[in-house]
Amino acid sequence: MIVNVEELKAGSILAEDIYMRTNRPIITAKTVLAEEHIKILKAFLVEKIPVQNTQIDGTKMNQSNTSIHNKGEKGIKSDFIDLFLHTVQLYKKEFISWQSGLSVNIANIRNILLPLLEQLKDGSTEIFSLYHLSNKKEYIYQHSIAVAIISALIAQKLNYNYRDTIQVALAGCLSDAGMAKIEQRLLHKTEPLTEEEFNEVKKHTRYSLEMIPEHTLLKNETRLAIFQHHERIDGSGYPMGNVDTKIHVFAKIIAVADTFHAMTSERLYRKKHSPFRVIEQMHQDHFGKFDLTILQALSNAITQFTTGSKVRLSNGEKAEVLFIEGNVSTRPLVKIIENEMILDLEKNRHLFIDEILEY
Structure with missing residues (x-):
């Protein structure tokens, strides 16, 4: 409008x-x-x-x-953005109720998520534009819903059946439920946390497990994944410092989705970043911490552009994708639309794709 x-x-x-x-x-x-x-x-x-x-x-x-x-509106489809923002507000009401001491209602959370999960059946790729909507004040609520649907998309790419995809989404959404028990001052702090404050925030994984009851709609593996979603396969994570074989695959999926959304989003003390740049950072700077099969599934979901796709580069210029090399799919050969200059993003590392404009 x-x-x-x-x-x-x-x-x-x-x-x-x-x-x-x-x-x-x-x-x-x-x-x-x-x-x-x-x-x-x-x-x-x-x-x-x-x-x-x-x-x-x-x-x-x-x-x-x-x-x-x-x-007709360009960018994120209005029906998807409406649904996402509405879902965030429904989750926010649940989160506030947990802060007041009410228990987690698994059925409510499942019903909140299902409409968004139905959108994923149609191969929705708009979720990779959600970082534009990241809002400092609403981050904690947006993050839980975004992690849920990104986790579900990864599960789909790994050929999980629908029931397990729902379980992964539930685990992603509820992984930060324990944040409701963390002092609000820390949740809304505008500067990076001190070591002592971070140690306090890290307790949210245990709080989440304590808050979330055993339920017929929730597998035991799902509750375990909620507890383990900050573990890393090299043993550098928390709360137990478990290594690869001791971490449930659901938790490994959520770890990738959680880190990806956090790194793309605008935070109280950090600006948002392009999903394409973040994927590269996760491959390079976080090598050895994430399951490569899961990280590649997310990468494949993001880089669904093809020859002829229109993209915006980090310098604001629009370009057309000319050629995609399989092992560097985030850095294709492109043609600048304004002057028809051919640019190899693999050789021009100072530039990166900011977003896809047209498939």
């Missing part, structure tokens, strides 16, 4: 790139608009912009001062 800039509120989500006599957008699609973005739009005398139907807090846009955008 089209919204008057004068009526914009922080938290609206931009549906299309905004250009002002420039080859590069002044603000890119999927940006969660803050007050500074609105000031930029006003400074450029932009009168109206296209936004998603739902704001970052899950509320619907007030249509009294808007008109329907008939061209």
